[in-house]
Amino acid sequence: MKAIGMYEYRPTEDPESLVDVELPKPKAEGRDILVEVKAVSVNPVDTKVRGRKEPARDVPHVFGYDAAGVVAETGPEVTLFKPGDEVFYAGDITRPGTNQEYHLVDERIVALKPRTLDFADAASLPLTAITAWELLFDRLGVPYGRKTGQGSLLIINGAGGVGSILIQIARRLTGLTVIATASREESVAWVRRMGAHHVINHHEPLDEQLKAIGVPEVDYVASLTASDRNLAIFPTIIAPQGRLALIDDPAAFDIKPLKTKAISVHWELMFTRPMFGTADMIEQHRLLSEVAALVDDGLLVATKTQELTPINAEQLRAAHAIQESARAIGKTVLVGFPSSA
Numbered sequence: 001m002k003a004i005g006m007y008e009y010r011p012t013e014d015p016e017s018l019v020d021v022e023l024p025k026p027k028a029e030g031r032d033i034l035v036e037v038k039a040v041s042v043n044p045v046d047t048k049v050r051g052r053k054e055p056a057r058d059v060p061h062v063f064g065y066d067a068a069g070v071v072a073e074t075g076p077e078v079t080l081f082k083p084g085d086e087v088f089y090a091g092d093i094t095r096p097g098t099n100q101e102y103h104l105v106d107e108r109i110v111a112l113k114p115r116t117l118d119f120a121d122a123a124s125l126p127l128t129a130i131t132a133w134e135l136l137f138d139r140l141g142v143p144y145g146r147k148t149g150q151g152s153l154l155i156i157n158g159a160g161g162v163g164s165i166l167i168q169i170a171r172r173l174t175g176l177t178v179i180a181t182a183s184r185e186e187s188v189a190w191v192r193r194m195g196a197h198h199v200i201n202h203h204e205p206l207d208e209q210l211k212a213i214g215v216p217e218v219d220y221v222a223s224l225t226a227s228d229r230n231l232a233i234f235p236t237i238i239a240p241q242g243r244l245a246l247i248d249d250p251a252a253f254d255i256k257p258l259k260t261k262a263i264s265v266h267w268e269l270m271f272t273r274p275m276f277g278t279a280d281m282i283e284q285h286r287l288l289s290e291v292a293a294l295v296d297d298g299l300l301v302a303t304k305t306q307e308l309t310p311i312n313a314e315q316l317r318a319a320h321a322i323q324e325s326a327r328a329i330g331k332t333v334l335v336g337f338p339s340s341a
Contacts, residue, residue: 001025002337003100004313005060009053012320017050018313021060025102027073032104033081034073035089039123040098040311041066041304041333042319043161048249049093050320064099065091065271066331068113068122072102080107080285088113089288090127092274099316101337108281109274111288114295121302124331125165128303129291130270130284131247132166136174139245139266140220147175152215154237155180156202157224159187159329162247164194164303166222171195172299177215181206190329194303202226207236218242228253238263305330310338 003023010017028034042064049063068088071081081087089110091098113122137144142153153170157163158180170178172195180191181202188199200209210216217239223230228250235257238244244258245266255265273281294300306322308315311334319332 001101002312003060003062004064004311004316005062005099006050006057007060008056009051012047012050012317012324015313015317018317018320019060020313021062023060023062023100026104028075028078028104030075031077031107032075033071033078033087033107033110035067035069035087035103035105035110036072037067037069037098037101037103037311037337038119039068039333039335040064041123041127041331042316042323043127043331044323045093045127047320047323062096062100064097065093066123066125066127067091067098067103067105068119068126069103074107078107081110081112086113086119086122087111088122088126088292090130090270090284093271094275099311106274106281107285109284109288111285111292114292116296117302120307120333120335121304123333123335124161124302124304125291125295126288127270128161128165128331129169130287131162131268132169133287133291134270135162135222135245135247135266135268136166136170139268140222140243142170142174142176142220145173150175151220152177152179152218153220153222154206154210154218155196155222155224156226156230158182158191158194158196158199160224161303161328161331162224163191163222164330165300166224167191167194167196168300171197172294176220179210179213179215179218184327187329190305206230206233210237221245224248231255231257234258234263235261303330304333306332307335308332309335311336312338 071085179198180196223246227246
């Protein structure tokens with residue numbers, strides 16, 4: 001089967017940074033399903049994994065953490081799916097990734113894809129939707145579905161993949177005032193389209209801008225990037241007993257200045273449940289099923305902004321370049337493996 005892999009780190013523009021390879025087709029065992037991959041999308045984690053300076057490999061490292069496709073085969077313990085089902089999911093960082101024609105994944109982190117979306121749009125959602133959902137409801141503890149009209153959420157980097165779906169979920173499923181940051185004209189327009197009540201510029205002082213919109217302190221902050229650079233301002237802009245959640249990887253993050261206001265700090269990593277096989281691992285199946293239902297009901301929209309085809313090394317390198325540009329809006333999706341000669 002066709003796949004895209006990496007033997008050693010090389011810059012994105014190097015043709016050898018990602019290469020087309022042929023691999024044996026896997027077989028489903030246990031609770032795994034084998035998915036014929038129709039579309040994949042790229043996230044910051046893809047470029048982080050590719051950027052690791054590790055020794056050269058003898059066999060290619062196949063990664064990728066978003067997919068939509070068709071169930072081709074099920075393991076003997078599978079109960080949630082059958083061959084022919086159309087599914088979407090974000091995979092497990094400890095296992096081979098989705099950049100291959102056929103991919104094994106545990107059924108507990110998979111859901112039927114939204115009926116109203118094609119494979120390309122469906123592939124734009126899983127990783128970011130899981131991250132946003134877990135961050136908002138599991139980590140920050142925002143009450144799900146309670147529109148009290150109270151409280152405020154600041155999303156730093158609202159135009160990225162996670163920000164794009166987090167804005168929607170917070171706006172549609174909570175009563176929070178949603179404030180997102182964006183700096184360019186096109187990214188400001190995008191976050192407004194996603195549903196942000198207010199947009200402020202993350203390159204300008206956050207405290208002054210929050211005061212200007214009448215929200216000097218927010219109850220929740222979703223810090224999706226630059227958490228270390230904003231750490232000094234968090235004690236000022238987060239309300240007493242507020243909550244901060246982050247997903248990026250600051251080299252150092254001294255939270256002692258947050259103590260006076262009893263601000264709690266939460267990490268979100270959507271891979272934690274599959275990595276450790278947690279007792280509640282099936283929650284990712286359930287939340288993705290709910291996301292699919294919300295999409296089909298017209299309450300959430302896909303976040304694809306660019307589509308590349310086919311799924312091969314050349315197009316994947318192009319998608320990585322877009323992700324690394326620091327100007328990406330929404331998600332870049334790749335569709336369709338090239339047909340065999």
